[in-house]
Amino acid sequence: MKIVVNGKEKIISEKISSLNEFINIILKDEKGKIIELNGKVIKKGERESIYLKDGDRIELIQFMGGG
Amino acid sequence: MQNNPPLEIAGKKIKNRFFLGTGKFGSKAEMKKCIRESEIEVVTVAMRRVDADAESDNILEFIPKDVILMVNTSGARNAGEAIRIARLAREAAGVDWIKIEVINDSKYLLPDNRETAEAVRVLAAEGFIVFPYMSPDLYAAREMEDAGAAALMPLGSLIGSGEGLKAKKFIEILIRESSLPIVVDAGIGRPSQAAEAMEMGAAAVLANTAVALADDPGNATMAFSLAVKAGRLAWLGNMTKPAKSASASSPLTGFLFEE
Numbered sequence: 001m002k003i004v005v006n007g008k009e010k011i012i013s014e015k016i017s018s019l020n021e022f023i024n025i026i027l028k029d030e031k032g033k034i035i036e037l038n039g040k041v042i043k044k045g046e047r048e049s050i051y052l053k054d055g056d057r058i059e060l061i062q063f064m065g066g067g
Numbered sequence: 068m069q070n071n072p073p074l075e076i077a078g079k080k081i082k083n084r085f086f087l088g089t090g091k092f093g094s095k096a097e098m099k100k101c102i103r104e105s106e107i108e109v110v111t112v113a114m115r116r117v118d119a120d121a122e123s124d125n126i127l128e129f130i131p132k133d134v135i136l137m138v139n140t141s142g143a144r145n146a147g148e149a150i151r152i153a154r155l156a157r158e159a160a161g162v163d164w165i166k167i168e169v170i171n172d173s174k175y176l177l178p179d180n181r182e183t184a185e186a187v188r189v190l191a192a193e194g195f196i197v198f199p200y201m202s203p204d205l206y207a208a209r210e211m212e213d214a215g216a217a218a219l220m221p222l223g224s225l226i227g228s229g230e231g232l233k234a235k236k237f238i239e240i241l242i243r244e245s246s247l248p249i250v251v252d253a254g255i256g257r258p259s260q261a262a263e264a265m266e267m268g269a270a271a272v273l274a275n276t277a278v279a280l281a282d283d284p285g286n287a288t289m290a291f292s293l294a295v296k297a298g299r300l301a302w303l304g305n306m307t308k309p310a311k312s313a314s315a316s317s318p319l320t321g322f323l324f325e326e
Contacts, residue, residue: 060116
């Protein structure tokens, strides 16, 4: 299936079903990262029960230094 | 005993009127040291997409919990994007203090006052404490105030330029005409420039580049904090204005050798 991560299309295996599984694969270090699915912030505990579908948009966001 | 009441915004009392931006520091530990040593009370941070492979520390862990966190909407090119960043900051970290920064122009990085005012209107209605970063224009300032801004953040000069108060005249107009606190932001490269802004009645000053890129950011932060405080006390002291002719500071009578 096709999903969009930070604006870029990614083809992922149908075997990866939960958002949690996907995040564990793509994020080396999860500390301080914010995960947004289709415009909604997803808390860590909610991820297991969320299943990815074709066309989902994921944003990986972080607070950074800025003026 | 100094008579220097704190700046009050949205129920918070801020004693240190030097706000610090957290970008461009050599290390997060150094940034934390600056915040601690100079007793900084308000800092800004940004939000960005991250590289999935990136291993990096969470900046929020380096900002003491008693410091007020203000999230800027840098990277937003219109009101809609700024609003989205603000909502994300609230949802992800419970942050309500937002510096609205809407920039479309990559050469001068000048803020888009019209889009900024629109974002102020929407976010203030949602209960955010909004600080519009803006070009110092009186009409725009009135619009931001009507829209529910908590304070105004006019630019001193171009972001990161260190040119100081190039927009001085227009910032002075905002200080005189607006009932909101004026926080001078952008282009402040020297503590003396920060002091100058405070001497003319600004409520606070924000700087980032000048401190973060200094050889010794700790000393630079302290210098800015002290300058901002000195400028504030000078404003409260309401010192005499410059004159064209001299005025003796010692008595002009009773000279010792007069005959």
